[in-house]
Amino acid sequence: MTDNTQLQQRRDAAIPRGVATAMTLFAARADNAELWDVEGRRYVDFAGGIAVLNVGHRHPKVMAAVREQLDCYTHTAFQVAAYEPYIALAERLNALAPIDGPAKTIFFSTGAEAVENAVKIARMATRRHAVVAFAGGFHGRSFMAMALTGKTAPYKNGFGPLPGGVYHLPFPNPRDGIDTARSLQALHDLFKADVAADEIAAIVIEPVQGEGGFLPAPPELLRALREIADRHGIVLIADEVQSGFGRTGTLFGIEHSGVRPDLIAVAKSLGGGLPLSGVIGRAGLMDTVPPGGLGGTYAGSPLACAAGLAVLDAITEEGLLERAQVLGERVVARLRIWAERTDLRPIGNVRGLGAMLAFDLLRTRDGNDVDPAATKAVLHRAHALGLVLLGCGSQGEAIRLLFPLTINDAVLEEGLTLLEQALASPGDAG
Template sequence: MSHEYISQSISVVHPITVSHGKNAEVWDSNGKRYIDFVAGIGVLNLGHCNPGIVAAIQDQATRLTHYAFNAAGHQPYIDLMARLTDFVPVSYPVSGMLTNSGAEAAENALKIARGATGKTAIIAFDGGFHGRTLATLNLNGKVAPYKQRVGVLPGPVYHLPFPSVDTGVSSDQALQALQRLFSVEIDVNEVAAVIFEPVQGEAGFLAMEPAFAQALRTLCDAHGILIIIDEIQSGFGRTGQRFAFSRLGIEPDLLLLAKSIAGGMPLGAVVGRKALLDCLPKGGLGGTYSGNPMACAAALATLDTMTDSNLADWGELQETTIESRYQRWKAQQLSPYLGRLTGTGAMRGIELIDAKGAPASAQLTQLLATARDAGLLLMPSGKARHIIRLLAPLTIEPEVLNEGLDILERCLANLD
């Protein structure tokens, strides 16, 4: 798909034009139906055109489509921030601000961390992804294609290996790398914050080791270093509970939110310890479109639906269905390219590898095309683009989930 009036620097995975969608299904401009295991890259946990969210947007659009909160307050922003502070499962008083996107949330978190600590250095992780703006590029643990040809990036930023069963990096190894960093690269007293995803998205759904997270929390507390947890993709029920950081046994100082916060409307947020969010001078935070009333209305409707019981039920359905299918495929030796099942809970990836254990990137490219032809949309991930991200809406009907996995099974069996 190529349009001369759209930047050719934008990469599009599937050469189709989507026309409309309903829950976990979409149709292209030719009327062809697809089961959607992409869901806007994790934006549509509650599905396409969720009726409650659509009704909330329509109602809000008749009363107030926009007002800049920096100029005058509006009720949807006020109501949403109150609801979010209750929805985030932490033990301390929460404050926050709304943004337009996840990258904007990350940028503001960096400002807050600098303002609160008086320090500038940030520690991030190999494989991490936090956005495409200039400052967030340097946080990303991958050069191509994000950091190519853009020159010197804002910093200082230092990267550590990501400890996970899926990377083969143990908690002890990552802690040793951290100690080396403080011994060789930078004084621990110059570090403002550590930022990480509890389950890395772009890297292929790699879950952080809880033991490392707990040791990191202890070290950061001892040295006045903030922990910024990026739940832009893993949050709002993606793993089967509100946020994935709860699986680590720690609390963040700052939490980044976006993607499924508002059912497809552009919205993000930074929330965290109230003292941190209040540290900058008046006017230090904000934005013209940040917290648009219609996006806030959509987010409020999202929170109405994301009860703990719903999230648990949806998460269990996807987790058990995907795990049982994968185990059956492994037992059947469905494909010589079938590697590990990555991730945790309902946030799962399927790795493709060759006979030597190397990434089977060409086979994943083939799989994307054959699955699309058969009516299933998939999303690649991983440093070598060799891991399938399974991002079906949490609300997907069981029969549609199984239909999609049937297609995936047939396509995996026919890889060459």
């Protein structure tokens, strides 16, 4: 029997170390919020393939849709012979997205592709070059996406020079004393010192920062950016790659603010486990790019589009937006109790929207200094206990929770119990 150790040895010999893996397990099968490795050990999944599995592993609707599509065709390239699943999914998203006026959608395969193509569309529509993003933001590992990403290590170090014309603003974070006023002042200072407003094609923002620490963008910031973008003819791009498709309790995270962006980059949970991303936007903007300017050989795979339609069905028919709110409230209540307990490691800064939640490990119970080393230790302990769990944050200080919205109550409770055990103070961990 092939075991984890043997596979790790083969991995090390065959695959470059630049692609990191959080855990040393090798998956054999999975179902909803549970995963089994090649040795038969069962894990509770609180990572969801990094926010890809809002409807869980192998959702029955997704599996049935993909099987049906497999019996028809797997690939034609949409640019060669178009197909209905692509059109049907675009129609659904156009009707659902918080976009003013008629919308259009184009599909790709990865989140980075979606973000880069959103920037391409904005540049073509405005005939401007500059793009504004935020410190702590993560937008992907391709070159423009790296430039937009507001974190050097491990994403940017050694890969320069990166594309120019990208400027970063501080993102509001109460822990670091950064509020909306400071972010907006930095934008106005940028207009004065570095790039005029009429040279900026787009402002790119995550409604909830993902890798940056699951920090929700304050509604007042999003409203101010919308007003500034309107005043100066700037395209406002919402990067919903991680926050979209029910994770926050609304279909798109930006809906909490009431703000309507011009373009929305989507990916991850849209495909229900298959590679699928896209850009949804105002029809007039989307149509500024001439034929041939957008696309990709595998972009909008028919299998992935079929899966995407099934994901939207599952979200609606199973009430997953409401479920995200219920799950979020339940978990936040538990985290706040844990924050008061002296037999657990100090935690704080519980935050998030819906079921997109995170908290920090702290150095002291009465302080606010984060402890990335403690976070790493808790993650390691959780993995050993059988909980798939991920960190995030500018210093790796936070633990994020991304269990499927379809998780049943018993498995959720089991996962929380494992997390509680992982948080036990070192002297009490046993």
